Amino acid sequence: MPKRNDVPTSAYRLLLKNGVTFNHLASRVPYLKRLGIDCVSVSSVFDTSDAGNGRRSFDPTTLDRKSGGEQGFARLIRALENAGISLLIDINPNQIPASYENPWWRSLLEWGKDAKYAKYFDVDWSSRLSLPVLERPLVEELDNSAISLVFDTAANMLGISHAQNLYPLSPPSYATVLQGLDSELANQFREAAAKAQPSHPDQFHENLRVIYGRSSVSNRLALADHLNRLTVDISSLKKVLTEQHWILMTIADARKHLTYRHSYDSLYSVGANVEDPDVFNDFHKTALELIKLSAVSGFRVNQIDGLADPAGYLKQLRHATGSNAYIVTDKIFLNGEVQSEEWDVDGTAGYEFIAVASNVLVNHAQLPTLEQAHATVAGVERSRENHYRDAKHAILHKKLAPELNALARFLLQFSPADIDELEIRRAISETITELPVFRTYPSDRQDHYTMILQTAGITRSTLPPKIYDEFDTRYQQLSAAVMAQAVEESYRYDRGPISVDEITVFSADAKRPVEAFHTHMAQKAAMMPLGMNATSFSYATKFGEDARMRLLALTESPANWIQCVSDWRIRFAQNVKMIEGALVPHPETEWLIYQTMAAIWPPQLHLDDQKSLLAVQDELTGFVIRAIREMRKDAFWTEVNRPYEMAVADYIGSVFLDRTFLMEFADRMRPYWVAGAVNSLSQTVLKMTTPGMPVIQTGSETWDFSLSQTGAPDDAGFEKLSAQLNYAEQSPFTNLLADWHSGALKQRIITTHLRLRQQYPELFLRGDYIPLQISGIYSDHLLAFLRRNESSSCIVAVPRLPFEAVSKFQEPFMPIPAWGDTTIHVPETISSAVFHNVLTGETILPGDALLAADAMRDFSTVTLIAD
Template identity: 35%
Template sequence: MIPTATYRIQFRNGMTFDRAAALVPYLKRLGISHFYASPIFTATFGSTHGYDVTNANEIDPTIGGREGFERLSIALKDNGLGLILDIVPNHMAASLENPWWRDVVENGEQSRYARYFDINWDRKLTLPFLGDTFEAVIEAGDIAVKKDPKTGKPAFAYYETFYPLSPPTYEGREAELLAITDEADILAIHEEQPYRLMSWRDAPKDLSYRRFFEITGLVGVRVEDPEVFDDTHRLILELVRSGKVDGLRVDHVDGLADPKAYLERLRQEAGPECYITVEKILGEGEQIPTDWPISGTTGYEFIAALSDILVDNNGLSELRQAYHQLTGKPAEMEEELRKAKLLMADNNFAGEVSNLLRLAMEIQTASDSSDEIPEADVKSALRELLVAFPVYRTYGTLDGMPAESRQRLHEVVETVRRGPHAPGEQALTFLSGILSGEGQTSGPSGEFRVRFQQLTGPLMAKSVEDTLFFRHHAALALNEVGSEPLPRLHSLDRFHAEMQTRLERQPDGLSGTSTHDTKRGEDARARLYALSEAPDLWAKAVNRWREMNRASVKILDDGPAPEPEIEWMLYQALVGVWPTDLRHDDAVGLKALEERLTAYVEKSLREAKLRTNWSDVNEAYEGAVLGYARNLLSPQNETFLIDFTDTLRPFLRAGLVNSITQTIVKLTAPGVPDIYQGSEGLDLSLVDPDNRREPDFETLQQQFTETDVLASAQEDEWQTGRLKQQVVAVLLRLRQEVPSLFRKGRYLPLEVSGKREDNVVAFARVDEEDALIVIAPRLVFSALYTGSDETPEDRWAETEVVLPAELSSLRYRDIYTGKAFDPKDRLSVNWAFADHPFALLRAE
């Protein structure tokens, strides 16, 4: 049941099962083996993504319900496609639309679902959904006791929301309660409830339940409890066992108390044939645990690996220098990462840290040790351990920690111990002992271990992906999910080594380039990689554009808006998102782009958490920056727009080449290629919600022709995405024809020699029966730049791919042109690239 290629569809926002079913014949023609669906279970009203599940055992009626799902299932089976579902075991919606959660709100710890959610029942259930404190809301007259129009029972009415009262607090005196208007009486009734209504602003420091990252509207689910697993997976497993679902994608597996135990149970229940992958961010040098019964991850690490092919390492250093010169403050990224993590630990996740500290002090009190460690010392050590974690988490359980995780923990502890912010040794030793499982294991120590591990992942994600990557803009293409926050070397050797490891460790994992969570679409990223090839040209352009738009900069009390680093970011973002066919004088197109860009800019500024943020909006600052962004795209700003589009042209061309190379590599390297909706054409999207817009499926279907003969290599075929679409289709059909070559075939890096040896990536996939040589261009900006005096005929002259003995004795045929090759021990790149600037040569 291993896919040869998956195609991700985002349901909701107009996408229903019936609309998806109509796309199935096109996906079959494209060469897709498995339809990959975003969450389909009932979610909160108006949900745009489906991760806020309210009923895990009902298919959402808003996208077609069970009947619509059955029609899609039939369409898939009729066309020979499998189905992979995205499931969400870690959390559900903390919404009254969720019947389980509503029952907990109404009945508190007596609810049959009280242990379904990760709630600390040592205190009242916190409901942080008010605009102010409960007292202030009463005083403003915004809350009262009224009948819930849906149930007829007394409830706290807060605008359109009705929070049910616990039955023992109103039974026999409904009329009395409904007549209450006095503030003191309302407060008294509130005190009787098993919950406490509170301001959303207090959630980071005062929450009684585990949430998903820092989203208070998503509550953690205890799937480690067998009963909870059964009740949350009943429909999922029914669909798998019925043969309607062939694979499962597990969302945020690192949020679970015990990922390994969960996956073992899931595998046991779903059976050995079910294809299972997990959403997991892998840090530098990290691999998925070998004892997890899965096929691999969803592929963020593959995105990071591709940058080793397409980024000019030397140029990247110059690009960063130009950025630091502009901002006047060279960034020490290790210190910046520390600042971001401390911000998360001390503010956004302050409540979670406090709970860990409370547990630690309880463990110390219950221990036999005569040496009492001050709480301040324990807190300091706890913060330093959290901040020092280089990966999402270790995998200890209530009973202890496996050897691999213990080694990781030891490395982290030693890093803290030797670092400039080392806490007290006694406190550090105390906490590392709890975490490693030395001495006492279960009970409070086990709970501390699990809670700590469930926090390091969110803290890392929010610090890096949703803070640091929105603060430092030297190279936006590298600010991507799965990428490293600290600068590193980019080289072909690293890429080849990573692919060989990938073949060994997860040959059946997904290889993604765009997802619903990436910061940019794959073709926007491919274009921005090219900036590393022309850092001087780029820096001069930014300086020129800043001068042109100087009048749009506002001087505020806290500094200029936008500041220089934000101007740099705006121009890079605009380069990435600029449609290939948008002219500088297209007022309608510019307006449409402005709407997308300004939404991105607002999110970027708030995620950075520097001069504004989501909870404390700096309207003057945001307004000034958004005004600057709008002015960039104003038809009246003609001088800038002409200069910008002229400067963009060579980057656009180099980006299109990068896009084809990226696509070819994804479809031929180890792993299962995952195509995000619409990205078989050009994907120039920005961060969500922009990347969750529905693509133009009608155009994609109309322009697609089922042929092995590639579209003309004229530039318009590249710019429309038609060439990319055809490259995808031909390679996907090859993957279906010889699946074992791509799943199990060896990955052989090939040496390139000669004049353009640094501008070619080459490798082969080889098994006992087949061989495929892959040759693609890289770092071609200078060759395509209009200032180059090199002719296309000379571009790849004097450059050869060196073939090892096992490949040199074979004849080959280009899978696109049909041209035959008999290269012996060397293959001329100029000859291979005669018809199009890439070659895929299959042994005959």
């Protein structure tokens, strides 16, 4: 465990998206300082490009010019330095943009496997490099004059132009292109191309620039005319295309045959061979310079499981950064996984906390009732395991088929002649589909590949070690990509309740959730206490953190919720359409519509506020459309069903036109919203006080009922947060409780605990975690623990399963008299200490037994501190 003193006590997650710049981030620093933040975590500060499906891919060599470049970044660094706030930035060593703007990729297009940067990418050079850029087959694009030959004066190269993108021609093909053109310019171009060397690509383009710059206007016009005539000569243009290291193809064709490892679901991000020392050094050059300048204190490493050797990479990164850099990964733990001791990091980005917190706050006793009702509505009953398996199979064969096919072909070349490639592919598919985690590692691999090798007619002993290692690496990277997509997309949408499925694990221990929580936290305190605790906006979640807490409340009163859905489906049955023999929306989609409405409905929304109502309708519609595309049943990203989507949008529109229904909806959902608010406050306090560094997603210090695709707050949003912080700090706690809808109550709880963490950093970063026993009538509805080190102690208690207690009330406050003899048992070593309630200011002498009714008299969560 690191023993340095510069570990941050909290982090605030800021995103460079939707026009947000470094200057915007710098302007928000004073507010973050007031809030109690001492570290800012920023999404990629490097140049980004569109990678499709809402993804961004970044160039690790250049600070983001659209966000302000070096000047804007310097302003951000100065603002953070003046405030005493450190900076953590994202890096993604698993991928590089597969775009012309990336000079490494551009070199690959021009020189193929001989390119200076060829080894930087994971490319199969047994055939030409696939470029999935066409909407129509190549022959149609040629017939429609959508492809042309040009000399690009900005890049100083001959290339193919298509849809405002440029694809460089290989220097040997210049002779073919310029054939028949007799001019000084053409002759000098041919000579320069003949002498060009892949080891010096910039020199070649500099030569072309000088030649073109010195040429006469008549020679330039002659070249342009020649290229124009070749463009309309389809036969000649085809010949030029066949001489390139790449081939233009449709996205659909690329899904079947892609010659490079792409980054999860993006065809426009290519896998990087970052394990190679030269690639590692070039990829991290700029980021490591920022570390050395103390402009950056550490890294958040994304897509770690996509690397060939995560442990080896992290060892290399730690060696390059030094021991003081703070490094976390976006590793997601599934089915009881724990942090590998081989990984030289401070911990993870904290997504496992989403699972652990949700697991202890969901009502496992009544969850089956909810799931059975959902299965009945959906018209299909399957276990989570089967659903998960189906989703992984679909993604493997629809989105990652090129990698699956390539892996099968790789083994086939070492197999006996009578072995069928299809059987090898099936064995690989079945093994990955059954894998319960993202990937396996050397220590737990054992006989994992037995079925695959047997099917291929191979044994491990017959394969050269280098060949086996290559197969192993390809398999691991493919299994990680499949799992990531299964978690993010198909597996998550068509299940009920969504909130349980999106937490990325099957219940750690449904029969003993409190014990499971304590076990996890004790393990984290022992193994990775400096890792993060996150509650929102990982790529595996669909809802903001407080929306999820509302959905957990559904499990506490499932019968009432089921009746609500039934009533509303009947009410709007006349708006359901029939398209090609299918109900639209499908009953399962109707459930999703009402469930999502319950999750995201703003607590202060007035039905006469037409603008805000329309915003909610638009947000809901967009979410449901994305969902039905990914649910595989109605459509898929590559198979968009427009009539279905329009019918679903019309159905949602009819729901929002019915004001009587909306009034009824709000009235029937209010008990869930109050219980959800209690859940949210419990989750917030747990995140602030359990082992790990709390991460606050932009804007989630107040109520966060958003969807994961929603943009971050703009400057006006931060002005509101700053004004609300003034209100939260200055108002009596009882006033904030009465005005809980505003979110100022949550902001007060967060800022109070952030300042507490700054006051007692060692206690919360490295202190012991000790579960506290609870007895009495409501013992199952309370979770309590002690944080302790040599100088300080902190008792924390939060309610769980609050629906029954609060459903008749208008505020998220537990009716304490009903708790009777419910008691928190305090260890003898601190029973005589004088504790201070950090939220209410009350002084408490707990003794050896602290009654919940006494501890929670003024508020439902308890944080007591003693020196």
